[in-house]
Amino acid sequence: MRPLTREQLAQLYGHGCTRTFTNLLKKKDISIVRYSMLYLEDQLPIYAVLGLPTYLEEEEKNFLQPLVEQYCKNHDLPPPPIFIKNIICSNIFQFFPTFSNFRTCGVSD
Numbered sequence: 345m346r347p348l349t350r351e352q353l354a355q356l357y358g359h360g361c362t363r364t365f366t367n368l369l370k371k372k373d374i375s376i377v378r379y380s381m382l383y384l385e386d387q388l389p390i391y392a393v394l395g396l397p398t399y400l401e402e403e404e405k406n407f408l409q410p411l412v413e414q415y416c417k418n419h420d421l422p423p424p425p426i427f428i429k430n431i432i433c434s435n436i437f438q439f440f441p442t443f444s445n446f447r448t449c450g451v452s453d
Contacts, residue, residue: 345404347381353390356397368394388415395425 348356353376354365366376372393376382382390391397391412396405412424 345384345387345407347383348387349381350376350378353382353387353397356399357394358398384411388412392416392419392421392424 350362350366354360354362357365359365359368369376369390374389374393376386388411391408392415396408396412400408415421416423
């Protein structure tokens with residue numbers, strides 16, 4: 345897994361602003377140091393609390409899923425949540441197939 349900047353990680357979760365993303369993490373008691381690279385050991389607590397990002401490639405999701413679940417078990421955390429944008433977009437496309445032409449959420453048919 346490649347190291348990511350704070351901005352890259354925010355974009356994976358669909359946030360255009362790192363300030364919004366950082367404030368979200370602060371509410372979850374996670375702090376990110378400015379101008380530093382986030383390696384896998386720094387990313388795991390974020391994935392455990394927020395779930396795997398929507399815009400993460402499928403290969404990376406498959407690689408990270410067992411690691412995040414193991415991290416949650418080791419730190420007595422509940423299982424990682426499914427990122428809410430996936431659920432919302434999937435449900436919209438199920439009930440309103442005409443919306444499937446819009447690719448705003450990165451969900452394929």
